[in-house]
Amino acid sequence: MPFDSPREACGVFGIYAPGEDVARLTFFGLYALQHRGQESAGIAAADGHEIRLHTRMGLVNTAFSEEDLARLPGHIAIGHTRYSTTGGSRQVNAGPFVARAESGPVAVSHNGNLVNGENLRRELLERGISLTSTTDSEALTWMIALAYGPDLASRVRQAMARFVGAYSLAVMTPDALVGVRDPLGIRPLCLGRLNGGWVIASETCALATIGATFEREIEPGEIVVIDAQGVRSYPAPEPQERQAMCLFELIYFARPDSLLMGERLHLVRQRMGAELWREHPVEADVVIPLPDSATPAAIGFARASGIPYAEGLIKNRYIGRTFIQPDQRLREQGVKLKFNALPEALEGKRVVLVDDTIVRGTTSRPIVELLRQNGAREVHMRVHAPPIMWPCYLGVDMARRDELIAAQMSVEEIGRAIGADSIGYLSLDGLMRAINLPRSRFCTACLTGEYPVPVQMSLDPLPARSRAPEPVLTAEQEGH
Numbered sequence: 001m002p003f004d005s006p007r008e009a010c011g012v013f014g015i016y017a018p019g020e021d022v023a024r025l026t027f028f029g030l031y032a033l034q035h036r037g038q039e040s041a042g043i044a045a046a047d048g049h050e051i052r053l054h055t056r057m058g059l060v061n062t063a064f065s066e067e068d069l070a071r072l073p074g075h076i077a078i079g080h081t082r083y084s085t086t087g088g089s090r091q092v093n094a095g096p097f098v099a100r101a102e103s104g105p106v107a108v109s110h111n112g113n114l115v116n117g118e119n120l121r122r123e124l125l126e127r128g129i130s131l132t133s134t135t136d137s138e139a140l141t142w143m144i145a146l147a148y149g150p151d152l153a154s155r156v157r158q159a160m161a162r163f164v165g166a167y168s169l170a171v172m173t174p175d176a177l178v179g180v181r182d183p184l185g186i187r188p189l190c191l192g193r194l195n196g197g198w199v200i201a202s203e204t205c206a207l208a209t210i211g212a213t214f215e216r217e218i219e220p221g222e223i224v225v226i227d228a229q230g231v232r233s234y235p236a237p238e239p240q241e242r243q244a245m246c247l248f249e250l251i252y253f254a255r256p257d258s259l260l261m262g263e264r265l266h267l268v269r270q271r272m273g274a275e276l277w278r279e280h281p282v283e284a285d286v287v288i289p290l291p292d293s294a295t296p297a298a299i300g301f302a303r304a305s306g307i308p309y310a311e312g313l314i315k316n317r318y319i320g321r322t323f324i325q326p327d328q329r330l331r332e333q334g335v336k337l338k339f340n341a342l343p344e345a346l347e348g349k350r351v352v353l354v355d356d357t358i359v360r361g362t363t364s365r366p367i368v369e370l371l372r373q374n375g376a377r378e379v380h381m382r383v384h385a386p387p388i389m390w391p392c393y394l395g396v397d398m399a400r401r402d403e404l405i406a407a408q409m410s411v412e413e414i415g416r417a418i419g420a421d422s423i424g425y426l427s428l429d430g431l432m433r434a435i436n437l438p439r440s441r442f443c444t445a446c447l448t449g450e451y452p453v454p455v456q457m458s459l460d461p462l463p464a465r466s467r468a469p470e471p472v473l474t475a476e477q478e479g480h
Contacts, residue, residue: 013079014109014201015078032206049174078171092132097137104173112165112187116163121139124143152225166395176226185245186394190202190203191216253396273303282350284349288311288354290354352380353380364381380423382424
């Protein structure tokens with residue numbers, strides 16, 4: 001993933017399947033969700049009596065060995081793959097989290113961000129709870145573990161009343177699996193079946209990877225409890241006046257083969273590309289994507305325009321994550337490490353380069369220069385999302401407002417800054433035509449500044465990284 005794209009927070013997975021190797025299935029489910037977080041991975045498993053946990057920094061394929069999976073017996077498991085939005089990139093912040101209260105242990109995998117996470121942390125510390133991490137996810141886990149109620153769903157509902165922000169959760173007790181989605185439905189969560197068992201996951205692509213069948217999406221505000229008695233749904237107690245699914249799940253985050261809101265995202269993104277052509281036509285010889293995330297939109301742009309589609313940039317998928325390099329010179333060099341141009345596809349041609357977003361603009365200029373160095377006569381940038389002008393406080397690392405190029409420059413100025421011959425962004429109206437659903441169902445905060453929940457605009461969107469102290473590791477968080 002190029003550095004100048006927004007970065008998703010996490011992927012969550014859960015399975016209740018007696019008789020199956022649930023830890024192994026969770027491993028492969030997380031593998032399918034790797035695009036949602038690359039900093040750490042973890043699995044917790046339950047056998048009806050206790051919960052065992054393994055977490056480690058790094059990608060899924062390096063975080064677990066056969067021995068690690070063998071130490072996670074049981075018939076229930078949850079998994080987590082993380083990119084940090086609160087707390088730093090440290091072992092103590094790797095999920096899932098386990099809280100051991102008097103009512104018994106609870107494990108939670110969390111995708112999202114609580115805007116009141118710091119308040120919850122302070123409250124827990126005042127109650128004498130020893131927190132081992134710097135994340136809102138641990139606070140959320142403890143709030144569930146300490147909640148009161150006649151049954152598990154009631155306790156989860158009580159805790160939800162304290163949460164402000166985005167959360168899709170896989171919650172596990174020694175004998176039950178629970179799927180939870182926040183009342184606004186900001187982050188996705190789906191339900192699937194595997195033989196006689198059940199699966200919950202951030203995206204349907206994880207279901208397909210393990211051979212599970214998609215049943216439905218978990219609704220905003222819904223709690224789904226799975227245990228020996230079967231599956232029980234607890235809808236939101238009050239009808240939701242609005243929803244706020246993150247638009248960037250459809251634009252960029254979720255895998256193109258996933259189903260979301262009833263549609264295959266590859267097709268939705270093709271329609272974004274077609275709308276982009278209608279709004280910003282240009283005379284050109286070839287349409288190329290910035291691989292891989294912009295490929296469906298580039299296909300749609302080419303089909304709508306009649307301009308041939310081609311591969312002009314080849315992505316080296318094994319070079320590593322260039323976005324972790326802090327120095328600007330190294331970031332720009334990272335573009336050349338991550339992408340190679342095909343001169344034969346570019347020589348003497350007027351090129352349309354389709355990208356999904358421009359956040360800071362730091363990689364767009366080097367890529368435009370790379371195309372020119374390999375023979376492109378003209379480079380016309382087309383972006384299949386509106387300009388990002390506001391930071392995200394709900395689970396996406398989108399940069400501060402003073403880092404967002406569209407908050408500092410006009411579209412024409414951005415085009416000049418990145419060295420393109422022309423530039424065009426898909427409008428919000430055009431985006432909604434492509435999605436073909438009401439705007440009222442989505443969060444548009446990063447595009448319009450209209451947040452679905454109250455936020456403190458004076459705060460850096462990632463406050464805990466810079467100011468919270470890192471605690472000493474505990475044995476459980478070390479993954480032993």
